[in-house]
Amino acid sequence: MSHTVHDQKALLTRVRRIAGQAAALEKALEQGSECSAVLQQIAAIRGAVNGLMAQVLEGHVREHLGAENATPQQRQEDIEVVLTVLRSYLK
Helix, strand or coil, X not given: CCHHHHCHHHHHHXXXXXXXXXXXXXXXXXXXXXXXXXXXXXXXXXXXXXXXXHHHHHHHHHHHHCCCCCCHHHHHHHHHHHHHHHHHHCC
């Protein structure tokens, strides 16, 4: 079973929290809120996305790279996947 399926409830909770934060940001912008409140909301969203990324990435590394039955070729392919995602995420 995939770690994203195993952790589905927790991951969906995080995603829904992020969606709520994004909706609050949109509302703040529409209402002309102070820039400090807008910046604080953006920082909160970024932190939430980073937490989600860390949780999914950790599960991926543990399940795929840490799998006892993974072949060296499978590990290398998974390393490339992780590195590609990290490069994209860190841009």
